[in-house]
Amino acid sequence: xxxSDALWRFTDPGSGSVxxxxxxxxxxxxxxxxxxxxxxxxxEAGIGAEKAAHTAAATWGLPDFVFQSSLTRKGSGQRELGDxxxxxxxxxAVVQIKSRTVKPKGDAEERAWIQKVTKKAMSxxxxxxxxxxxxxxxxxxxRGTTLSVAGDAYEWMAVSLLDHDQVPDAMTPTxxxxxxxxxxxxxxxxxxxxxxxxxxxxxxxxxFRVAEAPPVALxxxxxxxxxxxxxxxxxxxxxxxxxxxxPGGRRFSTPLLPQVPAGAGQTNAHLVIRYVLEDVATSMxxxxxxxxxxxxxxxxxDRLPVGMREEWGQLLLGMLDDVEQAPDGHVMWRSRRQLHxxxxxxxxxxxxxxxxxxxxxxxxxxxxxxxxxHQVGERTGQPDSLRSLGVLLTPNHSGNRPxxxxxxxxxxxxxxxxxxxAEFEQLWPxxxxx
Numbered sequence: 001x002x003x004s005d006a007l008w009r010f011t012d013p014g015s016g017s018v019x020x021x022x023x024x025x026x027x028x029x030x031x032x033x034x035x036x037x038x039x040x041x042x043x044e045a046g047i048g049a050e051k052a053a054h055t056a057a058a059t060w061g062l063p064d065f066v067f068q069s070s071l072t073r074k075g076s077g078q079r080e081l082g083d084x085x086x087x088x089x090x091x092x093a094v095v096q097i098k099s100r101t102v103k104p105k106g107d108a109e110e111r112a113w114i115q116k117v118t119k120k121a122m123s124x125x126x127x128x129x130x131x132x133x134x135x136x137x138x139x140x141x142x143r144g145t146t147l148s149v150a151g152d153a154y155e156w157m158a159v160s161l162l163d164h165d166q167v168p169d170a171m172t173p174t175x176x177x178x179x180x181x182x183x184x185x186x187x188x189x190x191x192x193x194x195x196x197x198x199x200x201x202x203x204x205x206x207x208f209r210v211a212e213a214p215p216v217a218l219x220x221x222x223x224x225x226x227x228x229x230x231x232x233x234x235x236x237x238x239x240x241x242x243x244x245x246x247p248g249g250r251r252f253s254t255p256l257l258p259q260v261p262a263g264a265g266q267t268n269a270h271l272v273i274r275y276v277l278e279d280v281a282t283s284m285x286x287x288x289x290x291x292x293x294x295x296x297x298x299x300x301x302d303r304l305p306v307g308m309r310e311e312w313g314q315l316l317l318g319m320l321d322d323v324e325q326a327p328d329g330h331v332m333w334r335s336r337r338q339l340h341x342x343x344x345x346x347x348x349x350x351x352x353x354x355x356x357x358x359x360x361x362x363x364x365x366x367x368x369x370x371x372x373x374h375q376v377g378e379r380t381g382q383p384d385s386l387r388s389l390g391v392l393l394t395p396n397h398s399g400n401r402p403x404x405x406x407x408x409x410x411x412x413x414x415x416x417x418x419x420x421x422a423e424f425e426q427l428w429p430x431x432x433x434x
Contacts, residue, residue, distance in 0.1 A: 019033070020222060022259055031261065033192050036191050040052065045101045046097075049097050049099040053097055054068070054142065056190060059194075060194035061199060064298055065087055065088045065295070067082075068139065069082050069084065070138065081137055082125065083095055083096050089296070089299035090153070090154060091156075091204050092154035092155070095161055096161065097162075098160065114164065117162070118174075118175055122182055133150075136148045136149060146291065147292065157211050161190055167218045172218065185218070189222065196222075198263060198309075199306050201299060202302075225257060228257055229255060246379075254305050262306050269310050276405055281298055300349075304349060316393060331355045335352040336350075346385060356395070365392045370414055370420075371421065371428050372388065373386065375430075384413055386411075388410045391405065392408075
């Protein structure tokens with residue numbers, strides 16, 4: 001069946017998999033979409049569907065961003081707050097999971113059941129957000145840490161997630177507006193998005209994007225994804241003043257939605273960014289950073305565009321190899337940074353590699369991030385809305401891990417004195433886009 005001029009879809013009745021054949025600027029790409037992740041065998045189907053959805057989000061995204069349901073008091077009883085929550089940065093999704101636990105009947109009966117549970121899911125999601133706005137709740141994420149979730153701290157949406165083996169063709173459930181973006185998906189759709197993007201932040205951005213668009217039939221989310229990905233690939237790049245980062249800056253454009261799955265390249269370089277995220281997540285636990293601050297830093301790092309992660313992973317591996325070539329007693333530095341302009345304010349990401357880690361290197365790295373933050377803030381004329389995240393990788397020769405990770409985050413006006421700026425500029429003269 002043809003879906004568009006650039007997309008063909010085939011369903012294999014035997015395996016239940018769907019194959020999309022996509023014409024991209026790089027040639028023909030075949031994307032096989034398997035059935036949803038199997039349910040665990042040791043629990044009943046409804047609980048199993050919740051666990052499977054959680055596992056997909058925690059495995060392909062980050063476990064820190066997916067939260068289990070919580071109980072809150074309502075009158076003399078208790079109320080469950082969502083089956084799962086996705087939280088990243090200032091965005092949150094309440095996920096209500098509905099599982100068909102009996103043998104499916106005819107199409108008419110299944111359509112009626114899906115319609116009923118979708119409406120119920122949307123009502124439950126609306127109730128969860130209302131309760132969180134009345135009173136914050138302590139919620140536990142996939143890393144096992146607890147966050148106090150206040151409803152007013154997030155922009156919310158609702159996701160009705162359906163676990164059903166035989167969704168009738170062209171089934172598009174309807175529901176009344178609930179005062180926030182809302183979307184119905186199947187578990188196969190859910191697994192596809194996390195497998196395709198490998199970033200919770202990118203998945204949330206996608207969900208918010210399509211929730212405002214006309215609905216598509218359950219099970220057709222991969223088709224819509226590739227239609228949007230094709231449009232993104234054809235869109236002209238946004239103009240940006242490369243001089244904002246200083247001499248040697250260059251524009252790099254990548255589609256919001258990559259047509260090729262994250263990590264489908266010839267190497268595993270995309271995993272470097274995931275390893276860095278894991279380093280930051282676990283090291284900040286040891287440093288006893290507040291959970292809110294820890295998740296904010298992780299969300300900032302997870303905003304690195306999916307389409308750039310393979311290239312940046314290769315770059316970091318090359319930089320690590322370079323700094324290890326420094327003569328004994330010397331320190332070599334390699335760096336690369338990115339400035340992203342968005343409505344909420346400018347965001348700068350700085351990746352640095354150095355030969356070794358010691359107090360001198362740590363202090364020098366801090367001065368580098370502070371200086372580049374100050375310089376970009378001065379050039380944009382909006383220092384108060386700038387946030388910079390610096391990540392330092394240094395080789396580790398213990399045999400337990402390939403590198404150590406150090407992090408510096410700067411928000412708003414740098415507060416550097418003119419004397420400090422002059423001192424740091426001598427230490428870090430501007431060259432290229434370093």
